[in-house]
Every structure is written in structure tokens, then in C-alpha cells.
Amino acid sequence: MKEHDLALDAAAFAERQRRFEEDLIDAYDEELEMEVDDRIIDGADGLTAEAREARKHYFRELFRLQGELVKLQDWIVHTGHRLVVIFEGRDAAGKGGAIKRITQRLNPRVCRVAALPAPNNRERTQWYFQRYTQHLPAGGEMVLFDRSWYNRAGVERVMNFCSDAEYEEFFRSVPEFEKMLARSGIQIVKYWFSITDEEQEIRFQNRILDPLKQWKLSPMDLESRRRWEAYTQAKEVMLHRSHIPEAPWWVVQAVDKKRARLNCIHHLLSQVPYHEIDHPPVALPDRVYNTEYIRQPVPASMIVPEIY
Known part of the structure; x- marks a missing residue:
């Protein structure tokens, strides 16, 4: 027996x-x-040996860093830390891809993404920062802003969506706003994803040709391509006028998407004094069986057809 x-x-x-x-x-x-969209195909034989090895290295490092992000998440919950990470950059710079890899293994209740649409009529009459403040983290949370209040320094400036007076008021206010957040205990990390003129053109062309990516292109994106130099000037002013010790800017070289993701995650981890939190061992309890319980069959009409 x-x-x-x-x-x-x-x-x-x-x-x-x-x-x-x-x-x-x-x-x-x-x-x-x-990662399918990032593959580099070498003729009919697929990836070269060198490309395969680079790909393996990328995945090994990504999984390792994502493991560290889980430790960071545990530490944030344990300590009640509040973390804001801002992602800015040109269209197609790779901000969304980096955010996906950061959040992929994390609890969405702890790590949230804030990607706000254009302000509505009511929001346009509010204090400029008001619609962003409601997305700030509580204790034990981290919030990733996929674009942020720096819209005023970038797209709003270039596309003339704000007046010169509003633009100047933004730069008077934003250092004080971020200092206030820092004094309240919110840590702010700001990233600018930097790509070249040539790289953005290639990525835009790829989106035009790929039906699965065409939705990413908006009239605003196309217009931003035409105004490349205006965006460059606006970015330079933004980095110069809002780079403060309490919330410094960090530039991610993002022409190589994979390296940009790894470098960004590695740097983010270095900015927070986290450590691994000990947890008691988890024991799965025994299932309780009730002899009086009779499982009811699910009606066939409710079953999803098994096409695959």
C-alpha cells in the first residue's frame, strides 16, 4: 500500500x-x-548565429531584471513608498514598449499606468496640473506616466495648443510642483527616450506598412514628423528648464529598442533603495470535500466553441 x-x-x-x-x-x-515585431531576419534562413545569441542575452537579462522589479514591488508595498516614473519622448521612441516590460510581471494594483487623453473642455479650465494629481500614487504604489504634465512643454508648445503665457507659467510652476511632491514623500524619476531622425522615419514607415500597427499612427503623429526640429528645440528647453535635483531628467538612448528597455529598467532599479522582503512560506491548504454537494452541469449553449 x-x-x-x-x-x-x-x-x-x-x-x-x-x-x-x-x-x-x-x-x-x-x-x-x-518581440515578433523586433526580429531582424537575415535572408531566408532567419536569424544569424550572432543575432540569436544577442536575443538570448536580451531575454536572460530581461527576465532577471523583471525578477528585480518584483522585489522592488514587494519593497514598495512593505514600506509604503510612493514612486512616480515619467516617460517622455518623440512618437515611436519606444516608451510604450519599455512600460510594457516593466509592468508585465507586476501587480496592476501596485503598479499602475497613467496614459491620459487630450483634456476635455472642463479640464482645460482647471489648474493645469489638476487632472494629473488624481493619478499620483498612494502609499505602496508606483505610477508610470506614459506622457505626463510635460505635454505642455512638448506637443502643446509645438502644436500651438497653449499660449506663450501658459507656456512660461508652466516652467515657473513645474519645479515648485515637483519639489512639493518630493517634500510630501513622492519620488519622481523622469526619462526622455531619445531616437534619431532616421530611426523615427523607419518606425513610422513600418507602422504604415504593418496593418497591426497602423492604429498607432494619428494625424498628430504625422504632423510631429514634419515638425521634427520644433520638437527638438522644445525638448532642449524642457530638459534645461525642468532638470532639478528633486526630479532630474535621465536620457535613454533608444535607437536600439532592446538595449533601451534593459538600460531603463536597470537604471530605474538603481534609483530606489529597495531590498528583498522576506515572506513566510506559502502552504496550499487541503481542499474541503462536501459529500452533499452535487456539481451542476453547465448548459451546452453557454460553452465557447472549441475552434482551436
Whole structure:
């Protein structure tokens, strides 16, 4: 009887191990699916040996850094830390891709993304920073701003959506606003993703040709391409006038998407004094069986057809 039980335990363990490995492979597949658009195909034979090795290195480092992000998340929850990370840059600079890799393994209740649309008529009459403040983190949270209040220094300036007076008032206010947030205990990390003129053109052309990416192109994006130099000038002014010790700017070289993601995550981790938080071991409780319970069948009309 004991040998039989041991055999059953071994079989159950092997099955659990197989399912665990399957789940792990599924996670890898998810990463691969996200990376399909970044592949460099070398003729009909696919990736070169050098490209394959670089790809393996990228995934190894990405998974390692994402593990550190989980530790950072635990530390933020444990300490009640409040963290704001701002992502700015030209259209197609890779901000969204970096944000996806940061948030991919994290709890969305702890790590939130704020990507605000253009202000509505009511919001245009509010204090400029008002619609952003409601997205600031509470204790134990981190918020990633996919574009932020620096819209006024960038797109609003270039596209003439704000007056000269509003523009100047922004630069008078934003250092004090961020100093106030820092004094209240909110840590601010600001990233500018930098790409070249040539790289943005290539990425825009790829979006035009790829039906799965065409939705990313808006009339505003196309107009921003025409006004490249105006955006450059606005960016230079922004970095100069809002780079303060309490909330400094950091420039991510983003022509190579993969390196930009790894460098950004590595740097972000270096900005927070986190450490691994010990957790008590987790024990799965035994399932409770009730002999009086009879499971009811699900009507066939409610079952999703198994097409695949």
C-alpha cells in the first residue's frame, strides 16, 4: 500500500512539474509574441548565429531584471513608498514598449499606468496640473506616466495648443510642483527616450506598412514628423528648464529598442533603495470535500466553441 501511495505521489509530483514547465514555456512564448515585431531576419534562413545569441542575452537579462522589479514591488508595498516614473519622448521612441516590460510581471494594483487623453473642455479650465494629481500614487504604489504634465512643454508648445503665457507659467510652476511632491514623500524619476531622425522615419514607415500597427499612427503623429526640429528645440528647453535635483531628467538612448528597455529598467532599479522582503512560506491548504454537494452541469449553449 505504501509503495502504491509513493508511486501515486511521484506521479502527481511529475505531473505538477510538467504543468509548471508548460506554464513557464507559455510565459516565454508570451515574450516571444511581444518581440515578433523586433526580429531582424537575415535572408531566408532567419536569424544569424550572432543575432540569436544577442536575443538570448536580451531575454536572460530581461527576465532577471523583471525578477528585480518584483522585489522592488514587494519593497514598495512593505514600506509604503510612493514612486512616480515619467516617460517622455518623440512618437515611436519606444516608451510604450519599455512600460510594457516593466509592468508585465507586476501587480496592476501596485503598479499602475497613467496614459491620459487630450483634456476635455472642463479640464482645460482647471489648474493645469489638476487632472494629473488624481493619478499620483498612494502609499505602496508606483505610477508610470506614459506622457505626463510635460505635454505642455512638448506637443502643446509645438502644436500651438497653449499660449506663450501658459507656456512660461508652466516652467515657473513645474519645479515648485515637483519639489512639493518630493517634500510630501513622492519620488519622481523622469526619462526622455531619445531616437534619431532616421530611426523615427523607419518606425513610422513600418507602422504604415504593418496593418497591426497602423492604429498607432494619428494625424498628430504625422504632423510631429514634419515638425521634427520644433520638437527638438522644445525638448532642449524642457530638459534645461525642468532638470532639478528633486526630479532630474535621465536620457535613454533608444535607437536600439532592446538595449533601451534593459538600460531603463536597470537604471530605474538603481534609483530606489529597495531590498528583498522576506515572506513566510506559502502552504496550499487541503481542499474541503462536501459529500452533499452535487456539481451542476453547465448548459451546452453557454460553452465557447472549441475552434482551436
